[in-house]
Structures are given as C-alpha cells and as structure tokens.
Amino acid sequence: MNSLDAFSPAAxxxxxxxLLSLILIGFVAFHARKENTLSDxxxxxxxxxxxxxxxxxxxxxxxxxxxxxxxxxxxxxxYAWVMSLHFMTAIVACYLIHSPRLYVLxxxxxxxxxxxxxxxxxxxxALNILAxxxxxxxxxxxxxxQLMAMGRAMQGLSDVxxxxxxxxxxxLLTSIMVIYGTLGGIRAVAWTDVIQGLVLMxxxxxxxxxxxxxxxxxxxxxxxxxxxxxxxxxxxAVVPDANRLxxxxxxxxxxxLGSTLYPQAMQRxxxxxxxxxxxxxxxxxxxxPLITSLIAVCTGIYAIAYLPELDGTSSDQALGRILxxxxxxxxxxxxxxxxxxxAILAAMMSxxxxxxxxxxxxxxxxxxxxxxxxxxxxxxxxxxxxxxxxGLILLLVWLAIYLSDKTSxxxxxxxxxxxxIQLVPAFMISIHWKxxxxxxVVLGLVAGLVVSLIxxxxxxxxxxxxxxxxxxxxxxxxxxxxxxxxxxMSLFNHGKLVRYDSPxxxxxxxx
Amino acid sequence: xxxxxLLLLGIPWYWSKxxxxxxxxxxxxxxxAIAVSLLTSIFTAFILIxxxxxxxxxxxxxxx
Numbered sequence: 001m002n003s004l005d006a007f008s009p010a011a012x013x014x015x016x017x018x019l020l021s022l023i024l025i026g027f028v029a030f031h032a033r034k035e036n037t038l039s040d041x042x043x044x045x046x047x048x049x050x051x052x053x054x055x056x057x058x059x060x061x062x063x064x065x066x067x068x069x070x071x072x073x074x075x076x077x078x079y080a081w082v083m084s085l086h087f088m089t090a091i092v093a094c095y096l097i098h099s100p101r102l103y104v105l106x107x108x109x110x111x112x113x114x115x116x117x118x119x120x121x122x123x124x125x126a127l128n129i130l131a132x133x134x135x136x137x138x139x140x141x142x143x144x145x146q147l148m149a150m151g152r153a154m155q156g157l158s159d160v161x162x163x164x165x166x167x168x169x170x171x172l173l174t175s176i177m178v179i180y181g182t183l184g185g186i187r188a189v190a191w192t193d194v195i196q197g198l199v200l201m202x203x204x205x206x207x208x209x210x211x212x213x214x215x216x217x218x219x220x221x222x223x224x225x226x227x228x229x230x231x232x233x234x235x236x237a238v239v240p241d242a243n244r245l246x247x248x249x250x251x252x253x254x255x256x257l258g259s260t261l262y263p264q265a266m267q268r269x270x271x272x273x274x275x276x277x278x279x280x281x282x283x284x285x286x287x288x289p290l291i292t293s294l295i296a297v298c299t300g301i302y303a304i305a306y307l308p309e310l311d312g313t314s315s316d317q318a319l320g321r322i323l324x325x326x327x328x329x330x331x332x333x334x335x336x337x338x339x340x341x342x343a344i345l346a347a348m349m350s351x352x353x354x355x356x357x358x359x360x361x362x363x364x365x366x367x368x369x370x371x372x373x374x375x376x377x378x379x380x381x382x383x384x385x386x387x388x389x390x391g392l393i394l395l396l397v398w399l400a401i402y403l404s405d406k407t408s409x410x411x412x413x414x415x416x417x418x419x420x421i422q423l424v425p426a427f428m429i430s431i432h433w434k435x436x437x438x439x440x441v442v443l444g445l446v447a448g449l450v451v452s453l454i455x456x457x458x459x460x461x462x463x464x465x466x467x468x469x470x471x472x473x474x475x476x477x478x479x480x481x482x483x484x485x486x487x488x489m490s491l492f493n494h495g496k497l498v499r500y501d502s503p504x505x506x507x508x509x510x511x
Numbered sequence: 512x513x514x515x516x517l518l519l520l521g522i523p524w525y526w527s528k529x530x531x532x533x534x535x536x537x538x539x540x541x542x543x544a545i546a547v548s549l550l551t552s553i554f555t556a557f558i559l560i561x562x563x564x565x566x567x568x569x570x571x572x573x574x575x
Contacts (some may be wrong), residue, residue, distance in 0.1 A: 015519075043555050079537065079540075079541045082544050082545060083522075083544075084540050084543060085544070085548040086521055086522075086544070086547075086548055086551075088550075089548050089551045089555070092552075092555050093514060093551065093555050096555070096558065096559075099564075100564035103564065161555055192520065208536060217536055218536045218537060219533065219536030219537075220537075220539065222533060222536055222537055223533075226531060226533075238528060238530075238538070239523055239527070239528050239529075239530055239538075239540050240523065240524040242524075245522055245523070245524050248522050249518075250550070252518065275563070275564050276563070278575075279559045279560065279563070279564065280560065282532055282555075282559050283555070283556035283559040283560050285557075286552040286553075286555040286556045286559070287552045287556070289548065289552070290545075290548065290549060290552065294545065
C-alpha cells in the first residue's frame with residue numbers, strides 16, 4: 001500500500017504510545033460506566049456532548065478509505081472525483097429527512113438499535129429479521145474492509161516480510177480495538193473517537209501542508225495536467241462526460257441516503273445528550289468534507305501531475321508514493337509522515353470499532369434478546385454482545401488474512417450501498433407516512449434486494465463497471481421497492497396516503 | 512427546492528467539454544462544484560442551527 005522507508009524505533013515508539021493510549025482509555029471508560037445495561041454500554045446513557053458527538057461522527061464517517069481510496073480514485077478519474085465532496089455533504093443533508101423524528105422517538109421509547117424503531121413502528125418479525133440481516137451483513141463487510149486496510153497500512157513500515165507485516169498488523173490493531181471496545185463499550189469508542197478524530201483532522205491539515213511544501217500550489221499541478229502530452233492525463237482535468245455526470249448524481253443519492261442508515265450513525269443520533277447538541281454536531285459535520293474529502297482529492301491531483309507512472313492496479317498507492325517523497329525530503333517531512341500514519345491508523349480503527357460495536361448490539365438485542373432468550377437480563381445481553389464481538393472479530397481477522405490477495409473476491413462482496421439503500425422506505429419514509437404497512441414494506445424490500453443483486457451480478461451487457469448508464473443498481477432496486485410499497489399501500493388503504501401529524505409521539509402512542 | 516437548485520448547479524452538466532478556464536488554480540467547473548459544496552454546507556448548517564426540532568419546540572412550549 002505504501003512506498004515508505006521502514007520507520008525508525010523513535011517513530012515506532014510514537015505509534016506504540018498512541019495505540020497504548022487507546023487501551024488506557026478503554027480502562028478509564030470501563031470504570032466510568034454507571035450501570036451494567038445495554039443503554040449504558042451501547043449509548044453511554046445518552047450522554048454525548050457537542051465535541052464528542054461531532055468528533056465521533058467525524059471519526060466514524062471518515063475512514064482510511066477516505067485517504068487511500070479517494071486519492072487513488074482521483075488518480076484514476078481525475079478532478080471528477082470532486083463529486084465525493086458532494087456526496088459526503090449530501091449525507092448531512094439526508095440526516096434532516098429522518099433524524100428529527102427518530103431522535104424524539106429514540107429518547108421517548110429508549111431505542112438501542114435501528115431495529116428497535118422497526119419493531120416499534122411495524123411489529124413485524126419478518127421485517128426485523130430481514131433488516132437486521134442486511135445491516136449486519138453490510139457492517140461486517142465494511143468492518144472486513146477496514147481490517148484489511150489496517151494490515152496493508154502496516155506493510156513496508158518495518159523490515160518484516162510484507163505478508164507477515166500484514167498479518168501482524170491485522171491481529172495487533174484489531175486486538176487493541178476489540179479490547180478497548182469490549183471494556184468500555186460506546187463510551188470507550190467515542191472517547192477514542194475524540195482522539196482519533198482530532199489526530200485525523202490534524203493529519204489532513206498536515207497532508208495539505210506537506211503537499212504544498214513539496215509540490216507548490218495546486219495551480220501548478222493543474223497546469224501540468226492540462227499541458228501533458230498524454231491525452232489520458234489531460235482528460236482528467238476536462239469536464240466529465242454524460243456517463244460520469246449520471247454517476248455523480250447516482251453517488252449523491254445512494255451515499256447520501258445510504259450512509260445515514262448505517263447502524264453506527266443511527267446509534268449516534270440516539271446517544272446525543274440533547275437535540276440541540278445533535279443539531280449543532282451535524283451542523284459542524286456539514287463542513288467536514290471540505291477539510292477531508294477535498295484534501296484527499298487534491299492529493300490524487302498532485303499524484304497525477306508528479307507521479308504519472310502509476311498504472312490502474314497500483315493507483316491506490318498514490319498517497320503512499322506521495323508520502324514516500326515527503327519522507328525522504330527532510331527530517332520535518334519524515335516526522336510529518338509519522339504523524340500522518342498515526343492519523344491513518346486512527347481513521348481505520350475509529351471506523352472499525354464503531355461498526356463492531358453496532359454489530360454486537362444488533363446480534364445481542366435484536367436476535368438473541370428478541371428471539372433466542374427474551375427473558376435475558378440487560379447484564380446478560382451486554383455480556384452476550386461482548387462474546388459476539390470477540391467471535392465475530394476472530395472470524396473477520398481470519399477472513400482478512402485469507403482474502404489478503406483475493407481483491408476480486410472482495411469487490412464481488414462490496415455492494416453495501418446497493419443493499420443499504422433498500423431500507424430507505426422502512427426507516428426514512430415510514431417515519432413520515434402513517435399508511436405504510438409492514439407487509440408491503442417487507443415485499444418492497446425483498447423486491448428491491450432481488451432486483452439490485454440480479455442487476456449487479458447478472459452479467460448484463462448494459463451494466464458497465466457495476467453501473468447502469470452511470471447509475472448504481474441499488475437505485476433501480478429502490479424504484480421497484482417503492483413501486484411495490486405504493487401498490488401495497490393502495491391495496492390496504494384504498495390509495496389513501498396519510499402522513500403522521502406533528503409532533504410524532506402522539507401518533508406512535510396511539511398505534 | 513434549494514437543495515435541488517444546488518444539485519443542478521453543483522453537477523457540471525452545463526459546461527462545454529472544451530472549457531479550459533482555470534479559477535483559483537483548478538478547472539473552473541471544479542471550483543464551481545467546490546463553491547456549491549460550500550454553499551450546501553452553509554445552508555445545511557443554517558437549517559440545523561436556526562430551526563429547532565420537535566423536542567426543542569416542545570421544551571420551548573412547556574417553558575412558555
């Protein structure tokens with residue numbers, strides 16, 4: 001993943017101190033717990049203030065993929081990946097669709113997991129199980145990608161054989177993460193997110209500074225691209241074609257809507273101390289793409305201009321190669337790269353720990369607590385959640401090591417947004433429309449999933465690079481999903497569409 | 512409605528393919544897309560800060 005020289009013992013001591021501080025936070029959070037309940041373990045007793053809610057949302061939303069993946073994607077398609085700014089901003093705008101009502105309901109009815117809302121709204125076992133399976137699958141997939149990124153980040157930083165370094169990196173970083181996660185629950189995850197979020201933010205600014213120092217202003221990179229002899233480089237600065245523009249729109253819709261349905265995102269809505277804190281935290285998040293995605297895009301642009309030799313498969317090394325140049329430039333450059341690497345590890349771990357905790361909450365409360373042992377006490381459910389965390393992480397560590405050289409298989413599994421967006425009607429629309437019934441929602445969800453997966457994996461000629469004329473298959477699935485639900489609503493309610501009155505609590509109480 | 516306008520303005524469908532205009536060191540269509548992203552952020556933050564949701568409204572009503 002990178003082209004850096006092996007880190008010195010002093011640099012390793014810096015990274016090790018940072019990693020050990022995370023475990024220490026886990027112990028502090030363990031002693032700070034107020035009661036042995038699900039609400040305390042998974043939502044910290046709804047105690048998050050503004051700084052914690054902002055930094056935990058930030059650290060969770062921006063992963064290692066933002067740095068490596070976005071700079072690599074920019075390297076491949078050029079300035080058009082500025083669309084990432086739009087879809088990351090769209091996420092915050094999409095929170096406005098359901099968060100106001102969801103927050104009120106979550107506080108009033110003490111939700112812990114996303115499925116608690118579905119149970120409350122629809123009381124349908126089929127929908128609960130289907131939604132939980134989709135959410136757990138999507139999150140496990142997301143978590144696996146983070147674990148693999150952790151392993152790759154460790155390759156080349158020491159003199160150890162790269163494959164061994166990958167395995168050691170996955171095991172070491174995952175162990176640290178699962179230790180502080182199971183010790184202190186969401187409190188530990190959020191507190192480490194505060195540190196990780198700050199390190200990440202500093203890391204992005206350091207990266208921008210380093211790029212400017214090394215290569216000069218972005219205008220020089222743009223000029224080099226526009227005057228390049230290679231047409232493919234010139235094309236990376238020109239206005240995108242129609243297919244890319246449709247893809248741009250598709251990304252805004254699918255990532256904007258889909259990301260707000262990540263269970264860890266919904267649980268952060270539940271965990272805010274007050275509505276004002278949540279609103280202000282989201283308001284700060286609205287500006288995060290400008291200090292994060294934009295810098296990752298600029299990194300890719302500098303790489304196009306100054307490292308034109310990377311081919312398709314090695315383009316994800318763009319950031320690593322850039323950092324390699326900076327590392328060699330001066331002592332200051334060397335240490336800036338060390339700080340940046342701490343930020344990269346922070347980004348991966350903070351995203352992974354939140355996903356792991358959310359999966360554990362859904363498996364223990366929505367599956368074990370609801371269907372296997374409904375009489376289980378909160379303390380037992382919390383204990384079962386921790387056992388699930390360890391069991392799942394062992395499986396995923398094994399998969400991360402096994403799949404390390406099978407990237408094509410990984411790409412096959414990665415349809416998370418196509419699946420996640422099928423839950424939009426169940427969560428985002430049903431919270432506004434009273435006349436939505438469980439049966440049409442389940443049928444719509446199944447239809448949407450089937451259509452999305454058939455389109456994605458059916459080998460059709462009109463599906464190019466996983467998209468249909470630039471649009472994600474999940475969006476076609478969502479249209480079918482909505483059509484089925486509308487048909488069902490017409491049958492059950494004779495075509496009458498009834499909205500919930502505001503405020504929503506009364507309507508839900510009368511259900 | 513404002514979000515739809517921002518969406519239409521942000522995606523560079525209306526630029527000529529031959530445009531080589533540079534603005535703030537980047538192709539002009541990129542600078543405009545970034546500016547629209549900033550406007551969207553400001554508008555979203557304004558809505559979030561200016562307009563309370565249900566529970567804040569209810570708390571205000573109870574205070575009154």
